Amino acid sequence: MTSFEFPGEYYEIMRGDFRDLAAETDFLSSFASAGGRVLDLGCGTGTNLRELGARGFSCLGADQSARFIEYARGAGGRNVEYVHERAETFTTDDRFDLVYSIFMTLNYLPRAELRTVLRTMRGLLRPGGHVVLEFGHLLNFVEGFQQHTVAHHRGGDGVLITRLARQAINPHAANWRNEETLLVRESDGRVSLYDNFFDQAVLTGPEVRELLADAGLRIIAEYGGFRKEPVPFHGRGPLVIVATAQGEDSE
Numbered sequence: 001m002t003s004f005e006f007p008g009e010y011y012e013i014m015r016g017d018f019r020d021l022a023a024e025t026d027f028l029s030s031f032a033s034a035g036g037r038v039l040d041l042g043c044g045t046g047t048n049l050r051e052l053g054a055r056g057f058s059c060l061g062a063d064q065s066a067r068f069i070e071y072a073r074g075a076g077g078r079n080v081e082y083v084h085e086r087a088e089t090f091t092t093d094d095r096f097d098l099v100y101s102i103f104m105t106l107n108y109l110p111r112a113e114l115r116t117v118l119r120t121m122r123g124l125l126r127p128g129g130h131v132v133l134e135f136g137h138l139l140n141f142v143e144g145f146q147q148h149t150v151a152h153h154r155g156g157d158g159v160l161i162t163r164l165a166r167q168a169i170n171p172h173a174a175n176w177r178n179e180e181t182l183l184v185r186e187s188d189g190r191v192s193l194y195d196n197f198f199d200q201a202v203l204t205g206p207e208v209r210e211l212l213a214d215a216g217l218r219i220i221a222e223y224g225g226f227r228k229e230p231v232p233f234h235g236r237g238p239l240v241i242v243a244t245a246q247g248e249d250s251e
């Protein structure tokens with residue numbers, strides 16, 4: 001269950017508070033050669049693809065949110081196209097030098113679909129291509145758990161977003177339910193309200209590695225962040241994985 005149906009400009013403001021876009025762009029760029037073909041599965045508002053397009057990559061993004069794809073198309077950018085499509089049903093005859101999915105997007109997939117989507121990603125690679133995945137894993141969820149959160153995010157143009165979040169765990173499904181109310185005040189005083197809800201699968205490192213192997217993907221590197229931080233011994237931080245198709249020598 002996933003929504004993300006609210007105006008993309010508000011997502012961009014909140015994303016900026018959570019993410020290091022420069023590090024993401026450098027990292028992703030390093031896994032495709034100049035002018036390469038790139039696919040972002042779960043591209044959101046196209047934040048990463050606009051940066052990669054500006055660097056000369058030829059980019060395609062897919063996301064299940066109609067509002068986010070509408071925003072991404074309107075935001076323009078060079079060398080970037082979008083399709084409004086779920087990752088589970090995404091298909092194309094195109095092949096890519098880099099296929100990626102970041103900011104925990106794969107955690108939003110129903111567990112049963114994740115295996116299929118990873119196989120699809122593998123099948124979309126050109127020879128020598130790379131897959132980059134960023135997962136939220138067990139410890140991120142455990143440490144990040146707060147039953148109720150109130151957070152403020154400010155846009156440069158005077159927009160104030162108050163995010164009221166509620167989290168619930170379904171331990172038998174290893175599933176995290178997030179319900180957010182976004183209260184947005186524009187600089188002219190107008191106020192609007194959006195409900196955003198999503199389920200996330202609480203994945204573990206071993207589970208993810210097994211899924212990748214099953215999908216025919218060979219892990220060539222694991223990092224604890226987009227600045228190529230080593231995966232910390234204690235397991236904190238995101239799990240960023242770089243993989244190639246099994247049977248190929250790369251990096």
Ligand SMILES: C[S@@+](CC[C@H](N)C(=O)[O-])C[C@H]1O[C@@H](n2cnc3c(N)ncnc32)[C@H](O)[C@@H]1O
Nearest residue numbers: 004042043044063064065086087102103105108
């Ligand atoms: C946290 S956002 C990350 C978006 C983008 N990757 C980024 O880094 O900004 C999660 C995204 O996953 C998308 N999403 C969730 N489930 C999806 C699915 N089954 N297929 C495609 N996109 C999905 C949502 O619409 C949302 O845009």
